Amino acid sequence: MTAMKTRAAVIRPNGGRGSHDRPGASRLGPASHRREKMAAERDPPPPGDAGQARFGEAEDGEDLFVGAVGALESNPSSPEPASLPAEDISANSNGPKLVDSFLDDDPDDLFAEATEEVSLDSPEREPILSDGPSPAITPIMAPRIDSTLFDQALEEEEDNGDTFDICISVSDPEKVGDGMNAYMAYKVTTKTSLSVFSQNELSVRRRFSDFLGLHSKLASKYMHSGYIVPPAPEKSIVGMTKVKVGKEDSSSTEFVEKRRSALERYLMRTVKHPVMLKDPNVLQFLESSELPRAVSTQALSGAGILRMVNKAADAVNKMTIKMNESDAWFEEKQQQFENLDAQFRKLHASVESLVCHRKELSLNTASFAKSAAMLGNSEDHTALSRALSQLAEMEEKMEQLHMDQAYADFYLFAELLGDYVRLLTAVKGVFDQRMKTWSKWQDAQLMLQRKREAEAKLQYANKPDKLQQAKDEIKEEIVEWEGKVQQGERDFEQISKTIRKELGRFEKERVKDFKSVIIKYLESLVQTQQQLIKYWEAFLPEAKAIA
Amino acid sequence: MIIFVCVVFQLRSVSVDLNNDVSLLIDIPDALCERDKVKFTVHTKTTLSVFQKPEFSVPRQHEDFIWLHDTLVETEEYAGLIIPPAPPKPDFESPREKMHKLGEGEATMTKEEYTKMKQELEAEYLAVFKKTVQVHEVFLQRLSSHPVLSKDRNFQIFLEYDQDLSVRRKNAKEMFGGFFKNMVKSADEVLISGVKEVDDFFEQEKTFLLDYSTKIKDSTTKAERMTRAHKNVADDYIHVAAILNSISAEENTALKNFTFLQKVEGRVASDQELKLTELLRYYTRDIQAAKDLLYRRARALADYENSNKALDKARLKSKDVAQAEDNQRQCMQKFEKLSESGKKELTSFKGRRVVAFRKNLVEMAELEIKHAKNSVSLLQGCIETLKNC
Numbered sequence: 030m031t032a033m034k035t036r037a038a039v040i041r042p043n044g045g046r047g048s049h050d051r052p053g054a055s056r057l058g059p060a061s062h063r064r065e066k067m068a069a070e071r072d073p074p075p076p077g078d079a080g081q082a083r084f085g086e087a088e089d090g091e092d093l094f095v096g097a098v099g100a101l102e103s104n105p106s107s108p109e110p111a112s113l114p115a116e117d118i119s120a121n122s123n124g125p126k127l128v129d130s131f132l133d134d135d136p137d138d139l140f141a142e143a144t145e146e147v148s149l150d151s152p153e154r155e156p157i158l159s160d161g162p163s164p165a166i167t168p169i170m171a172p173r174i175d176s177t178l179f180d181q182a183l184e185e186e187e188d189n190g191d192t193f194d195i196c197i198s199v200s201d202p203e204k205v206g207d208g209m210n211a212y213m214a215y216k217v218t219t220k221t222s223l224s225v226f227s228q229n230e231l232s233v234r235r236r237f238s239d240f241l242g243l244h245s246k247l248a249s250k251y252m253h254s255g256y257i258v259p260p261a262p263e264k265s266i267v268g269m270t271k272v273k274v275g276k277e278d279s280s281s282t283e284f285v286e287k288r289r290s291a292l293e294r295y296l297m298r299t300v301k302h303p304v305m306l307k308d309p310n311v312l313q314f315l316e317s318s319e320l321p322r323a324v325s326t327q328a329l330s331g332a333g334i335l336r337m338v339n340k341a342a343d344a345v346n347k348m349t350i351k352m353n354e355s356d357a358w359f360e361e362k363q364q365q366f367e368n369l370d371a372q373f374r375k376l377h378a379s380v381e382s383l384v385c386h387r388k389e390l391s392l393n394t395a396s397f398a399k400s401a402a403m404l405g406n407s408e409d410h411t412a413l414s415r416a417l418s419q420l421a422e423m424e425e426k427m428e429q430l431h432m433d434q435a436y437a438d439f440y441l442f443a444e445l446l447g448d449y450v451r452l453l454t455a456v457k458g459v460f461d462q463r464m465k466t467w468s469k470w471q472d473a474q475l476m477l478q479r480k481r482e483a484e485a486k487l488q489y490a491n492k493p494d495k496l497q498q499a500k501d502e503i504k505e506e507i508v509e510w511e512g513k514v515q516q517g518e519r520d521f522e523q524i525s526k527t528i529r530k531e532l533g534r535f536e537k538e539r540v541k542d543f544k545s546v547i548i549k550y551l552e553s554l555v556q557t558q559q560q561l562i563k564y565w566e567a568f569l570p571e572a573k574a575i576a
Numbered sequence: 577m578i579i580f581v582c583v584v585f586q587l588r589s590v591s592v593d594l595n596n597d598v599s600l601l602i603d604i605p606d607a608l609c610e611r612d613k614v615k616f617t618v619h620t621k622t623t624l625s626v627f628q629k630p631e632f633s634v635p636r637q638h639e640d641f642i643w644l645h646d647t648l649v650e651t652e653e654y655a656g657l658i659i660p661p662a663p664p665k666p667d668f669e670s671p672r673e674k675m676h677k678l679g680e681g682e683a684t685m686t687k688e689e690y691t692k693m694k695q696e697l698e699a700e701y702l703a704v705f706k707k708t709v710q711v712h713e714v715f716l717q718r719l720s721s722h723p724v725l726s727k728d729r730n731f732q733i734f735l736e737y738d739q740d741l742s743v744r745r746k747n748a749k750e751m752f753g754g755f756f757k758n759m760v761k762s763a764d765e766v767l768i769s770g771v772k773e774v775d776d777f778f779e780q781e782k783t784f785l786l787d788y789s790t791k792i793k794d795s796t797t798k799a800e801r802m803t804r805a806h807k808n809v810a811d812d813y814i815h816v817a818a819i820l821n822s823i824s825a826e827e828n829t830a831l832k833n834f835t836f837l838q839k840v841e842g843r844v845a846s847d848q849e850l851k852l853t854e855l856l857r858y859y860t861r862d863i864q865a866a867k868d869l870l871y872r873r874a875r876a877l878a879d880y881e882n883s884n885k886a887l888d889k890a891r892l893k894s895k896d897v898a899q900a901e902d903n904q905r906q907c908m909q910k911f912e913k914l915s916e917s918g919k920k921e922l923t924s925f926k927g928r929r930v931v932a933f934r935k936n937l938v939e940m941a942e943l944e945i946k947h948a949k950n951s952v953s954l955l956q957g958c959i960e961t962l963k964n965c
Contacts, residue, residue: 404791404795548963551955569942575933
């Protein structure tokens with residue numbers, strides 16, 4: 030195992046950074062999990078792909094390297110962003126180099142290691158943990174392997190069917206009904222070549238509560254297994270009331286547009302999740318023309334109140350459960366996501382401030398334009414007067430430009446950040462679920478122990494007549510609880526596995542999302558600047574003409 | 577507290593139509609800012625014999641400039657001239673308040689954010705500082721290029737006297753008590769519009785100046801708000817960039833974008849401030865100075881008319897006729913002198929104004945184009961990098 034440690038450390042491109050011991054050590058956890066997964070997934074052979082035909086060590090080798098690239102993309106403290114991103118992620122090209130390192134390893138050994146990691150604090154790891162690793166280094170290690178491993182898993186799943194090709198758009202908001210019972214109906218169009226769907230192009234009408242209903246179903250089905258269920262857009266009583274009441278002003282159109290856009294993003298995010306995509310609820314939502322009304326999503330319904338109570342109970346439980354985190358990976362990840370959550374909230378606030386200021390700029394530009402026009406009128410020097418009027422006209426155009434940019438700031442940037450703030454809450458929820466699962470398992474263990482103690486006590490009891498009956502009872506209970514303990518352990522391992530996968534997917538998606546949004550945002554800025562150039566270049570001769 | 581020492585500036589954002597007479601050259605090569613007080617170093621180079629030395633420097637405070645201005649305004653002889661507007665008091669309130677807020681909020685932001693904000697604020701302090709120096713400098717240069725005002729004795733004392741002027745200042749205050757000034761301010765509009773105008777030129781000027789004055793004041797306020805909002809947008813990019821930085825390395829290139837976006841937007845905002853807002857501010861004051869001239873002339877006209885009436889009355893009563901005639905003649909002379917010189921001043925004022933506006937608008941347009949082109953190329957570069965990685 031030590032041999033593996035150092036070898037792995039050598040491969041890692043950033044192995045030279047800081048402590049060599051730490052990287053090796055922390056990798057034990059995920060590596061072992063990975064091996065375990067390998068064993069599990071070895072059974073259904075991934076189709077076609079030559080790179081994946083090589084099981085076991087070879088796959089690991091590729092993963093390791095590819096993982097390096099993947100994690101770099103998603104990791105803040107990666108030391109060499111410049112060199113690696115350019116490299117080809119394809120498993121094939123990197124395979125041969127790394128295969129050798131693992132060919133010698135005995136898979137059985139690693140499996141033994143695997144089970145150790147999960148339940149107990151490995152003695153090897155304690156000294157390392159107590160070194161107090163710098164948070165900068167450790168996060169690099171673990172996710173690197175996992176995200177790509179699970180990327181490959183994802184690709185496997187995708188390869189099973191068609192390539193991921195689905196595009197959902199939400200459009201044509203229409204007000205249905207009148208007064209307080211009115212609601213907005215949106216057209217949901219799905220364009221896809223995936224075989225799960227009955228047609229290539231589907232169109233249905235849905236209302237907001239339908240979306241909430243879908244989310245609620247998915248959440249109750251998947252959240253407790255550790256899946257990150259994309260959160261639905263938030264309700265807004267104020268916003269909706271305005272629309273219902275029929276106020277046709279810009280704020281209600283803005284509200285509807287904001288909601289439409291949010292619903293679209295929600296659906297896209299949901300179908301991007303390979304597990305959700307196959308869920309019958311999702312398919313039904315996208316396909317069937319009639320959907321049973323989701324009443325339980327109303328805030329004040331019985332189900333709504335039940336939800337609130339459960340949430341409160343969860344919060345209390347969270348405070349009382351003190352999980353013995355044996356897996357440093359989870360500890361790091363949890364910390365990482367706490368930090369990320371705080372950062373995103375701050376960023377969201379900053380971008381909202383940016384939007385607000387830009388809108389203010391637009392308004393101030395407009396009022397300056399008017400004032401400049403008046404000044405131009407008042408000016409008695411003809412050429413200057415004309416130039417001032419031109420300035421006023423130009424500033425008016427700038428006002429619109431600034432406003433458009435503010436909208437871009439908002440829809441591209443701020444809304445995305447808002448989505449991620451909510452998503453991160455879902456991610457944190459997933460950690461909580463794992464904690465609950467662990468707690469259940471521990472409780473089962475405790476119960477089992479008590480039963481065993483009770484059995485032991487019976488051995489020394491002095492009531493021979495009741496003894497046999499009690500002994501049998503106890504024996505039954507012990508068997509029952511042993512089963513529960515095993516189930517608990519399995520559940521815990523399962524959820525841990527799922528979470529690792531989910532987090533890897535999340536990181537990958539996040540990076541993609543942000544990159545594409547930032548590119549779009551920068552492009553919008555370029556457009557604005559180019560427009561500015563046009564306006565000023567048109568004004569310049571006017572200014573020069575002042576004689 | 578911030579202390580700026582020995583700042584040298586080249587800026588001349590608000591142009592003043594200076595003649596190329598080199599017999600009296602004045603500039604403010606450096607200044608010191610201590611707490612609230614700014615100490616300007618007024619440097620003079622001259623070929624005029626009225627001065628003791630060909631080149632000399634004296635330290636002056638803002639209050640000294642005000643004293644000089646007020647003295648000139650209250651000098652009867654100059655009633656027919658547009659006295660260059662007094663420079664406004666140095667106002668560090670805005671950056672100081674921001675600095676205070678920044679100090680309070682230090683805990684909530686990353687070190688990088690804090691450093692950047694601090695840099696921005698220091699730049700703002702510097703900008704305010706530069707502006708105030710420049711506005712004081714322009715005031716003196718207007719005086720030195722004016723054929724009449726440059727010969728003013730008090731002006732020469734201001735330039736040359738190497739002792740503290742505060743004693744003289746106190747004396748002046750006691751003499752005039754600021755009474756005249758206050759009266760001017762309040763009676764201004766009423767008197768000017770009330771007096772019946774005999775001269776077409778002045779009639780036009782009056783209408784024009786009264787209207788223009790309101791409009792330009794309004795434009796100045798609106799421009800100030802606009803540039804302030806622009807600055808806020810620029811500052812927001814600091815925060816955005818800082819947080820993006822701590823989130824991911826992938827977006828590092830994007831970050832450099834946001835950092836430089838802030839710089840570019842910041843520069844656009846400050847250029848706009850200098851070329852547009854400062855221009856409007858300056859001419860709002862200058863228009864006021866022109867209006868003051870109109871007021872003095874209107875008062876002289878009123879006096880003239882009154883003296884005519886008094887003369888008629890005296891002739892009717894055959895009492896003190898000589899005295900009344902004398903008075904009337906004096907008033908008439910004063911009025912005519914004011915009208916003549918006033919006409920010249922107002923005409924050259926218009927010319928000056930047009931030239932200044934042209935220069936600043938052209939410069940502003942050119943700078944905006946430059947910044948925007950810069951932005952475009954940098955942004956496009958970063959987009960390419962992001963797309964490729």
